Amino acid sequence: MKKLKIEIPVLLPEVAHEQDACVQRLIEQLEGREGIEEIHVENTPPGVKESLLCFHYQPEIIPVARIQALARQVGAELTARFGHMVLEVEGIRHQRHARGVESALEEKSGVLDAEVSGSGVIRLEYDRQLVSKEALYQAIQEQNLGIRSGVVNRAGGKDHAAHAAPSGTSSPKKQEHVHTEGEEHEHKEGEEHEHGHAHGGPFGKNSELIFVLLCGALLGVGWGLTFIDGITSWISLACYIGAYFFGGYYTAKEAIESIAVKRFEIDFLMLIAAMGAAFLGEWAEGALLLFLFSLGHALEHYAMNKAQKSIAALAELAPRTALLKRSGQLDEVSIDQLQVGDVIVVKPNTKIPADGVVVDGKSSVNQAPITGESVPVDKEPVKDPQATFTRQQEVPAQHWVFAGSINGNGSLEIKVQKQASDSTLSRLVKLVNEAQTQKSPTQLFTDRFERIFVPSVLVLVVLLLFAWVVVDEPFSESFYRAMAVLVAASPCALAISTPSAVLSGVARAARGGVLIKGGRPLEDLGVLTAIAFDKTGTLTEGTPRLTHVVPYGSISEEELLRITVAVEQLSDHPLAKAVVRDGLKRFGQPDSGARKVPQAEDLQAVLGKGIQARLNETTVYIGNRALFEELGGAPLPADLNEKAARLEDEGNTTMIIRQDEQYIGVIALMDTPRPEAKATLEKLKKLGIRRMIMLTGDNQKVGNAVAREIGLTDAWGNLLPEQKVASIKELKQQESKVAMVGDGVNDAPAMAHSTVGIAMGAAGSDVALETADIALMADDLTNLPFAIGLSRQSKRIIQQNLWMSLGVTAFLIPATIFGFASIGIAVLIHEGSTLVVVFNALRLLAFRKE
Structure with missing residues (x-):
């Protein structure tokens, strides 16, 4: 797998070493993320003040833009040497063509990483000192692609001189030692460039499909004429040659493009097989091969366009x-x-x-x-x-x-x-497009498999060409078998099986208000068995509510509430504001409630455990039990103390009220669970999530009370932020794959160490959009079962497609070697399997949100 190394000058005040608190925060948020192997501080050259924070990472999994966004989040100012852009292009015909374009762009000097999606999205990371944006546009257009629109870069922050980077560790493919600078991304909606369509020709953008139909028509006419007596064979041959031209034009075009970047793709193999059939005089079979192959390409392109248009529709949501x-x-x-x-x-x-x-x-x-x-x-x-x-x-x-x-x-x-x-919409479109270029674990596996498989097939074909030397058969039969194996072994379905499912899954999620950043989180979310939740604002409302008003003695509930609100409205403490807000609601309309509340005065804090104020010539004390233990005067009655303890066991925060020397009651507040929390957790259980754990800084009693009410399996309380990270690490050891659900800001370190970080309410937070693996755009828990259900279905379809494509190849190779399948049968099954996996993936677009 390709690995890169970047060294970022972290421009923070007095950053002298790796133990600096700000640097530690940055390391915490990135360490443990998929795709990042190591983070450390490099020794800086003499005279250089900035610390160099070095990242060793895999760009297929986490792009440098994510690293930069996370660095900016903790206040690091980065230099602007490196650029990152996402472009939408026209002319990418299929996933194999995308890989050829990817290879060509990676050969360009100054390009650190290139990822190209079969849906027509290109992500580039590049060194501005070695290559300009204009040169990259030209390199893309040299691949016969038209740039439709894209994300262009603006240099952000202050310019800084680049320092020579020290040499570092080696990597399997290539290694870059760079200083990077923060950058902002601007989405230019509808940025158009004049270009020719890659599918263009005499019939415009539909030329490929028309060529396929002409090929099929000539093949049919040529084959039909063979049954008419008196018609010379050269007329049928002329029809077959015409069919070769129309069916082989785009195949030959793609084969030449592949060879130009030193890749031998399926198009080259198919062309050789068709030429071999012609060499043996099997013109009809060769024309059939080219017709079915070209038809499969055209239908595959149509199907992928359908998924692409689902994403492109996002950009059309805003009026012009x-x-x-x-x-x-x-x-x-x-x-x-x-x-x-x-x-x-x-x-x-x-x-x-x-x-x-x-x-x-x-x-x-x-x-x-x-x-x-x-x-x-x-x-x-x-x-x-x-x-x-x-x-x-x-x-x-x-x-x-x-x-x-x-x-x-x-x-x-x-x-x-x-x-x-x-706008949120523009950022969503940019991130969804970028997600298409992030490869899933299955896609990385298939890419590695193909790099070994294709050369092995070519070796096998060469050996089969000489089968006539050791087997008693004519050369023509050995040659035909070799060409049939070429067709059978072409990994067409394998190449498209995973990208088509990832594209469809990401598109469907975006339509449902869920941003999934690529194939890895899409697949990982589908195999989760445990989910950890932040409590405040995630499982609960995030604001305390008045839950109980318990009078003591002869006082009424209304009178107790009136006295409490009168004192608390003098305070600006969050709990006091909650008491006043909910107390006035209990009186009816806030204005009528306010008229019922007397005027208190002379508010004072008492021992750091409560407050006191004057009300109608009496002194009212409000605070916790510890206040009255230290205050002196009348002791706290045992039965009132017991009531307060019982409310605290239920997860409430209690306040005891005393007027002069007489205790008059207790009130309780609680950050109440979201109304949808319990039903959501029930759905997650049905989806196969075995453990649902709440991580909270509140005391364990509060955690247990919330867990009982909404149906959590575990509640871990009294946790500091760094202890939440330790809890996630412990859960990963127990459950292998764990998701962390939070707001994407305060929970960022814990989310970074989870298998999948899920941010809620991301539409209201740029930070959550940038840092989370999966972002629920609405502050709504009910989207979580939808996201997990969609991921489960995506995982199933990816596995189905993988086994189907591998299974067809495993069947066809021996079938053609032993003569059970001809070239025509092989190409029919081969192209049929390709279409099946693509349309199987498109089923995700119709996934229903329950």
Whole structure:
């Protein structure tokens, strides 16, 4: 497997060694990730202040852009020597053609890594000092590809001089010693370039299909004429030669392109077999071979386009224009002209053109195209239309809208918060396209297998050509058998079996509001047996709720609540705010509740364990049991103490209330489980997840209470962030493959060490989009069973396709060697199996979300 080494100058204040806290955070977030083998600090040359953080990684699994994004997340400033771009191109005919283009691009000086998908997406990592972006565009166009649109790079941050990198360890294929610089990615929607279609010809982009039909027609006419008496054989031969031309044109074209980059692909093998059939006078059989092979190619290309269009449809979600409000007038402008702070008007039942906040109007918005939410979300204006929000997380969900979502029956005015190139939709499209180039473990296996298999087949064919020397048969029969084996052994179905399933799975997930970053997480998610969850904000609401109001003595529940709210509304503590919010709700409307609450004064903190305030000439104390043990005065009654302890055993945080020397009750708060949590965990059990573990910094009693309520198998409490990482490592030893579900920010180190890191609510977090292996766009647990179910189905289809393609090859090779199958039969079965695996993969596009 190809490996690279990069050395990043980590520009952080006073970073002197590997033990620096910031460097340790960066190492924590990357160490243990699939594809990263080693991270360490290199010795810097004399006079160089920056520390060189060295990564040894496998670009097929984790691209340098992910490394850079994670480095930026912890505050590292990176230099801009290296570029990373994702391009959509036209002209990639199939997966084998993609591999040829990939090889050609990797030969280009300055290209560190190239990955090309059969769906027409190219990912390049390159050294800006050795090759320019324009030179890369030219190299792509030299492969007869047209650049449709792409992700281009902007240098970010401050320029820094590159230092000579010290020599390092060797790698199996190639090794690069580089300093990299942070970069931003800009998606240019609809960036068009003049080009010729690779499928072009006299009939335009449908030339290949028309050539196939002409080949079939000439083959049929030629074969039919052989049954008519009096028709000379040269007329049939002329038809077969015509069939050879139309059926072999694109086959020969691809064979020449493959040989030019020193690859011997199936097209070359098929061409040799057809020429061999002609040499033996079997013109009809050779024409049939070319017809079926070309037809298979055309149908394969059609099927792959279907999956590709499913992804391309994401880019079409946002409208091309927006109604910009200027001085009370509406102007229709391109979305590329919108700037942060502009106000746009969105009419009823139209698509929203930009990410932003609602400043006027109310409506329900269908966010399913972005987040997968099935129910429209009500939107209303922000309180301060002039406010500027630097982060989406600062804006409540009812005020924020996404580009590509669909407005309901109301008209909205929206203040733009992100340019078109930085919108959530644009980032989603970029990441989905990039995911197509990340190879799965099965695809890496098939690639390695083919590198050994194809040369072995060529050796076998050469040996079979000389079978007549040791076996009593004419040379023509040995030659025919060798050509039949060439056809039978061509790994066409094997090459397309996994990429087609990965493409379809990623496309279907994106439509359902789940971003899966490539084949590896798609496959790994399908074999999980254990999932670890962060508690706060993942399994629970993330905000405390008032759960119990327990009066003590003669006081009523309403009076206890009135006194408590009166004191707590003087405090800005999160628990106090929760008491006030939920207490006023219990009185009815907040305004009427406020009228029922008396005015307290003179708030003071007491011993760090509670508060006190004056209310109607009495002193009210509110705090935990430890407060009253140290406060003195009237002792805490045993039965009230028992009630508080029982509530704490149930996972509540309790507050005891005393008025002067009289205890009047206890209230309890709890970060309550999400309403959908229990049903979601039940679905996960049915999908075969044996262990579901909650990792929380809360005390063990709270963890146990939440676990009992929603049906978790384990709850591990009192965990610091570094202890969560240790817990994930322990789980991986017990269960082999473990997913970690969190918000993608605070849980990043634990997610990095899990087999698959899953971030919730990623549509509201750029960090989660960049760092997670799988991102649930909506803050909705119910998308998790869908993602796992889809991955299970994808894994099954990948295995089916793999065994089918290997099985057909294993059957056909001996069948052709021993003469049980002719060239015609071999190519029929061969091309049939290719189409079966492709259409089997396309079933994923119809996977239903329950």
